Amino acid sequence: xxxIWTLSFYLVWPACLALTPxxxxxxxxxxxxxxxxxxxxxxxxxxxxxxxxxxxxxxHHVQAPFxxxxxxxxxxxxxxxxxxSGRVPAVVPESCLLIMVGLLVGGVIYGVRHSAPPTxxxxxxxxxxxxxxxLDAGYFLPGRLFFENLGTILWYAVLGTLWNVLGIGxxxxxxxLLAPDSLGDLSLLHCLLFGSLIAAVDxxxxxxxxxxxHVNDQLHILVFGESLLNDAVTxxxxxxxxxxxxxxxxxxxxVFLGGCRVVVVGLGGLFVGLFFGLVAALTSRFxxxxxxxxxxxxxxxxxxxxxxxxxxxxxxxxxxVTCAVTMKQYVEANVSERSNTSIQYFxxxxxxxxxxxxxxxxGVSTIQDVHMWSWPxxxxxxxxxxxWRASGVLLLTAVVNKLRRNTVTFRDxxxxxxxxLRGAICFSLVFLIDDFxxxxxxxxxxxxxxxxxxxxxxxxxxxxxELLDVKRKKRALPTVSEEIHSRLIDHLLAGIEDVxxxxxxxxxxxxxxxxxxxxxxxxxxxxxNQASSSILxxxxxxERREQRGDxxxxxxxxxxxxxxxxxxxxxxxxxxxLSRNLQNFNNKTPAYSRHTLHQDANRDRVRKSLxxxxxxxxxxxxxxxxxxxxxxxxxxxxxxxxxxxxxxxxPLAVLQEPxxxxxxxxxxxxxxxxxxxxxxxxxxxxxxxxxxxxxxxSFVLENExxx
Amino acid sequence: xxxxxSNMNHIPDAEELMQETGFSSAHLLRLYERFEFLxxxxxxxxxxxxxxxxxxxxxxxxxxxxxxxxxxxxxxxVDFASFVRILAHFRPADTNRRDGAPQDPANSRTRKLKFAxxxxxxxxxGMISRVELLQVLRAMMGIQVTEEQLQSIAERAIQEADLDxxxxxxxxxxxxxxxxxxxxxxxSILFLR
Numbered sequence: 001x002x003x004i005w006t007l008s009f010y011l012v013w014p015a016c017l018a019l020t021p022x023x024x025x026x027x028x029x030x031x032x033x034x035x036x037x038x039x040x041x042x043x044x045x046x047x048x049x050x051x052x053x054x055x056x057x058x059x060h061h062v063q064a065p066f067x068x069x070x071x072x073x074x075x076x077x078x079x080x081x082x083x084x085s086g087r088v089p090a091v092v093p094e095s096c097l098l099i100m101v102g103l104l105v106g107g108v109i110y111g112v113r114h115s116a117p118p119t120x121x122x123x124x125x126x127x128x129x130x131x132x133x134x135l136d137a138g139y140f141l142p143g144r145l146f147f148e149n150l151g152t153i154l155w156y157a158v159l160g161t162l163w164n165v166l167g168i169g170x171x172x173x174x175x176x177l178l179a180p181d182s183l184g185d186l187s188l189l190h191c192l193l194f195g196s197l198i199a200a201v202d203x204x205x206x207x208x209x210x211x212x213x214h215v216n217d218q219l220h221i222l223v224f225g226e227s228l229l230n231d232a233v234t235x236x237x238x239x240x241x242x243x244x245x246x247x248x249x250x251x252x253x254x255v256f257l258g259g260c261r262v263v264v265v266g267l268g269g270l271f272v273g274l275f276f277g278l279v280a281a282l283t284s285r286f287x288x289x290x291x292x293x294x295x296x297x298x299x300x301x302x303x304x305x306x307x308x309x310x311x312x313x314x315x316x317x318x319x320x321v322t323c324a325v326t327m328k329q330y331v332e333a334n335v336s337e338r339s340n341t342s343i344q345y346f347x348x349x350x351x352x353x354x355x356x357x358x359x360x361x362x363g364v365s366t367i368q369d370v371h372m373w374s375w376p377x378x379x380x381x382x383x384x385x386x387x388w389r390a391s392g393v394l395l396l397t398a399v400v401n402k403l404r405r406n407t408v409t410f411r412d413x414x415x416x417x418x419x420x421l422r423g424a425i426c427f428s429l430v431f432l433i434d435d436f437x438x439x440x441x442x443x444x445x446x447x448x449x450x451x452x453x454x455x456x457x458x459x460x461x462x463x464x465x466e467l468l469d470v471k472r473k474k475r476a477l478p479t480v481s482e483e484i485h486s487r488l489i490d491h492l493l494a495g496i497e498d499v500x501x502x503x504x505x506x507x508x509x510x511x512x513x514x515x516x517x518x519x520x521x522x523x524x525x526x527x528x529n530q531a532s533s534s535i536l537x538x539x540x541x542x543e544r545r546e547q548r549g550d551x552x553x554x555x556x557x558x559x560x561x562x563x564x565x566x567x568x569x570x571x572x573x574x575x576x577x578l579s580r581n582l583q584n585f586n587n588k589t590p591a592y593s594r595h596t597l598h599q600d601a602n603r604d605r606v607r608k609s610l611x612x613x614x615x616x617x618x619x620x621x622x623x624x625x626x627x628x629x630x631x632x633x634x635x636x637x638x639x640x641x642x643x644x645x646x647x648x649x650x651p652l653a654v655l656q657e658p659x660x661x662x663x664x665x666x667x668x669x670x671x672x673x674x675x676x677x678x679x680x681x682x683x684x685x686x687x688x689x690x691x692x693x694x695x696x697x698s699f700v701l702e703n704e705x706x707x
Numbered sequence: 708x709x710x711x712x713s714n715m716n717h718i719p720d721a722e723e724l725m726q727e728t729g730f731s732s733a734h735l736l737r738l739y740e741r742f743e744f745l746x747x748x749x750x751x752x753x754x755x756x757x758x759x760x761x762x763x764x765x766x767x768x769x770x771x772x773x774x775x776x777x778x779x780x781x782x783x784x785v786d787f788a789s790f791v792r793i794l795a796h797f798r799p800a801d802t803n804r805r806d807g808a809p810q811d812p813a814n815s816r817t818r819k820l821k822f823a824x825x826x827x828x829x830x831x832x833g834m835i836s837r838v839e840l841l842q843v844l845r846a847m848m849g850i851q852v853t854e855e856q857l858q859s860i861a862e863r864a865i866q867e868a869d870l871d872x873x874x875x876x877x878x879x880x881x882x883x884x885x886x887x888x889x890x891x892x893x894x895s896i897l898f899l900r
Contacts, residue, residue, distance in 0.1 A: 481864045481884040484840075487847055488769065489823055489893050495773040496797055497896060498764045500741060514766075 074105065075356035093458045095208040095359050095423075099451070102363020110367045119365040122428040126316075129354045130425075131306045133204055134317050135299075136351035137228060138324030139344075145221045146325075152408070153225035155400050156416070160226065160392045161199060161233040167388040168381070169195025175380045182374055186438055189250075193241040194442055197430055198385060198449055200234040202423030203227040204355055205450075209421060209458045219412050223419050231317040231425070236265045238429055239313070245434070269315030273322025276305035280323065281330035281524040287339075288526060294339040295346060298331055330524040358424045365427070366447050372440035381445050382452055385422075393417040411468045418461055421453045422446075724788060728795035728813055738794065742787050752784035753777070768846040772826045780831070796822045799895035817882070819894045824881050834875040837861055 059066070078101045082094060109117035146153070169192035176183040176191060206227045210220060240258040244250050280301035287294040302323045309319035332340055393416050401407045408416075430446040433439055718724070718739050725735055743749075745757045758774040759765060767773065777785050777793050785793075795813035811818065827835040827843055840861045848857065868876045868884040876884075 479867050479884065480860060481868045482888055484844065484847075484860070484864055485823065485881075485885055486888060486893065488826065488843060489890075491767055491769050491847065492773060492823060492826060493797070493894060493896065495764055495767045495770055496794070498761050498767070499745075499758065499773075499777075500738070500794065500896065 071360075072353060072357065074101075075353060075360050078360065079352070079356050091459070093209045093454075095205055095355075096455050096458055098356055098359035099363040099366075099454060102360035103366060104363070105360065106364035106367035109364070116368040117364050119361070119368065119431075122431045125358070125424060125428040126310070127307075129358050131303055131316070131320060132347070132350035132354045133358075134228070134306075134320050135302050135324055136347045137203060137207070137224070138321035139328055139347055141321070141325055142217065142221060143325065143328075145217055146225055149218065149221055149225065152400050152404060153222060153229060155396060156222065156226040156393075157229035158233055160396055161201075161230040161237075163392040163395075164199035164385075164388050165192070165196045165234075165237055167195075167392070168199055168384050169193075171384050171388070172377075172381065175376060179376050183377055183438075189241055189245050190436070190438070193238065193245065193433065194381075194430075194445075196234060196237040196241055197426050198381065198422065198446060199388075200422065200425050200429075201227040201230060201420045202425050204358060204425075205421035205423030205454055205458070206419060208355060208359075209419065209454075209461060219415060222408070222412075223416055226416075227420075228317065228321060231315055233262060233266070234425070235315060235429075236262045242433065265313070265315050266318060268312065269309045269318030270322050272309040272312070272314060273305050273319035273324075274326055276301045276308070276319070277323040277326025278524070280327040281334070284327070284331045284334040285524060285526050287335055291336045291339055294331075294335040295342040298327065298343050299346070301327070330521070333521075333525045362424055362427060362447075362450065366451070371444045372438070373444060374441055377441060378445050378448050381449060385449060385453075389420045390417040414468060415461070415465060418457055418464065421457060422450050423454070424450075426450060718787065720788060724791050728791055729798060729801060730791065730795065735791065738791055739787065742790055750784075752786050753790065754784055768849075769826060769843065772829070772843075775829075776822065776826060797894060797896045800891045814895070816890050819890050820882050820885065821878065823894070824878050827876075834873075834877050835881065836875045837865060840864060840876070 075098075078098060079094070082088065082097055088097070106117045169188075172195060173186070173188045173191040176186045201223075203224065206223055210223065237258075240261060244254065244258075247254065280297055283297050283301070284294060287297065302320050305323040306316045306320040310316040331343070335343075393413050397408045397413050397416075426446050427450060430442050433442065718735065721732070721735060724730070725732060730738070742753070745761070746753055747757060747760065755774055755778070758777065764770045764774065777790065779789065792813060796819055798814040800814055800816070801812070824835070825831075827839050829839060829842075841857060844857050844861055865874065865876060868880045870880055870883070871877075
């Protein structure tokens with residue numbers, strides 16, 4: 001049933017798009033010219049005997065934004081459609097489905113207009129579609145995991161990409177030499193240029209496929225980090241070879257300068273990102289009086305960092321990722337909870353739309369007139385991509401495993417190699433090449449490679465993973481004992497490393513944390529937010545939740561909750577405390593995942609709500625921090641209404657035992673003076689209902705029942 | 708290193724130590740240099756003050772306990788052999804068993820866990836009592852956590868681990884609660900391989 005509706009959508013929509021006059025999308029050089037209907041003045045009028053036009057249509061006036069909106073609408077409806085169509089998304093990754101929709105739309109447009117449909121212009125891609133995705137990736141990057149594996153990630157990104165580029169380029173040149181009649185006019189530089197753009201593993205494609213699979217965090221971060229960072233190498237090499245192509249001859253000096261350029265581009269992007277990230281953090285410090293526009297700064301500064309580094313021909317992706325990573329913790333501490341939510345939701349939304357649009361356009365752009373086919377070239381490219389990637393991964397891993405504690409197993413290597421999907425970045429880069437006779441061949445080959453990797457590799461990776469039994473992300477969370485003892489061991493190791501004088505990973509991490517605590521946090525975070533920002537954040541999230549009166553589905557139930565009804569919630573809250581307060585801050589956010597903001601926020605909420613219940617009275621003193629949001633009259637109501645919202649979230653897990661009279665709860669509420677945080681323990685004791693959290697939870701329910 | 712052989716002669720019982728702990732001669736030498744660096748008064752032994760001079764150790768929440776772990780019962784000083792023996796716990800596990808290696812090397816999983824266990828168990832009775840657990844928790848958590856939260860965390864930890872219900876965690880229970888953790892990975896300093 002749902003399938004029928006979705007199908008009809010997909011047929012109606014392309015028809016709409018086909019019938020609109022061709023858009024004036026910003027085109028760079030070398031795109032197929034747009035033919036089509038041209039109205040004389042773009043307006044239609046009903047002829048009446050009177051001179052007055054009662055009804056007229058002036059499409060031309062709104063054409064550009066209208067069409068953009070139509071495309072975005074198509075993308076979003078397509079996405080909606082998938083999630084309604086049952087089991088299909090489980091088998092076919094979303095990216096494939098989107099490309100198919102794009103193909104369909106492109107086909108319809110072509111059929112109706114008999115000319116090429118609008119294609120994805122490289123400028124639009126690089127300037128508008130790519131930044132949101134990369135920003136989203138950077139903002140939700142699991143920081144600790146990323147930095148722990150940074151060496152390995154850089155190893156794969158830089159060396160792996162170089163290996164791939166040179167390998168593919170040189171082998172393709174060899175192939176061209178072997179088939180001189182059809183491919184003879186491709187020079188070595190052309191092949192290297194092509195190699196540089198086809199070797200790039202695309203973060204968008206990789207992410208969208210890994211979504212469906214739950215591989216362990218380490219593997220995820222390796223592939224994802226590599227795809228993100230190899231941009232610096234790829235784009236630089238691409239530009240390098242392109243400028244070499246324009247030079248009359250290439251000398252050794254040029255090559256050397258090219259190498260320097262790689263470093264400059266990468267590091268330059270990094271510094272630009274750092275700069276903007278710190279400025280953004282500083283700006284967010286002063287947003288307390290105009291909280292509504294606080295999220296805007298996050299986006300503006302990130303985008304600015306991207307544009308600045310693009311302007312300076314540095315790596316825009318590095319800049320925006322660094323900016324996001326840098327400013328995240330300070331911004332989160334500075335802005336209100338609502339702003340935080342806005343930031344997160346907007347990021348998710350934009351990146352989702354962007355990604356959808358990219359894939360649809362990839363499909364649409366496949367339908368065009370400019371294809372040039374060459375069996376040897378295309379097939380050898382496909383083969384070489386796979387071969388070189390596999391060999392590169394094997395070789396690099398063999399070396400890097402000697403230096404890592406956690407070895408990258410063979411199965412992981414297979415996933416890294418096989419999961420190297422190409423995507424829209426290659427596609428845009430190929431359009432940017434200066435025109436030369438064989439350019440259409442490159443375009444065709446690129447499209448084929450992208451389609452192959454996304455469809456074939458994207459669809460088969462999951463069954464292959466299951467076949468190889470990749471170490472799945474452990475669903476079971478660590479127990480409290482494990483957490484405590486692990487932290488102890490971390491401290492112990494740090495101490496021993498100090499004794500031995502070894503600059504291990506703990507050293508740098510601790511050093512940064514110290515620097516962060518002493519200087520950066522003090523400078524960049526608002527005064528009153530500095531001391532207990534983590535607990536505060538918990539509390540503010542609760543308040544924020546209450547403000548919104550959320551109705552989001554309480555679908556997250558701890559699976560163990562049915563066996564021992566109460567302790568898991570208590571456990572979650574304990575875990576929450578531990579993860580926030582143990583000195584080696586262990587970032588417990590799950591691995592980056594495009595679609596899990598909803599779940600993540602929910603789970604946090606469930607935990608935090610119960611965390612709060614652990615010590616209701618004490619928590620209440622923190623209400624007062626966000627003075628701007630709460631007026632005095634709300635205070636008394638707060639306690640009761642809060643319990644109300646919380647109970648609506650986790651109906652299943654909480655016991656229904658009105659044992660302790662609500663009076664004990666009510667007595668704590670009036671003690672809501674804006675006490676200093678140090679007095680928390682005093683208020684604390686009033687709620688210690690025999691130390692049994694069972695009772696605390698139930699008296700909360702009692703509150704609700706009695707409202 | 709040209710002078711290595713002569714330096715090795717300075718190290719008492721070098722061969723025995725290498726055999727017992729599994730350190731290579733290069734590592735042993737490096738440790739000896741570090742030992743001499745820490746031993747500011749050149750007595751050939753380390754006192755707790757020498758350890759505390761390592762600045763960052765003072766910032767470590769369990770710094771005092773770590774220092775204490777180097778000094779066995781009742782001893783005031785640590786000589787080089789004991790120093791090395793303690794540090795041998797932090798070698799990564801040997802992947803291939805060498806001939807003549809001791810049966811229960813210092814860097815075995817059990818010994819590593821025992822070392823960590825002793826950080827908790829300051830009174831040496833072989834059990835981590837609730838009080839001892841609370842002390843460590845308090846040290847690690849700082850001031851941001853209230854007493855009651857600490858109590859509930861400790862309560863939970865003991866509940867999980869304490870199988871024979873004696874309200875304390877024995878070494879076996881400790882080991883069991885960490886069975887899913889890759890201790891070799893967590894408790895090794897790579898360069899000491």
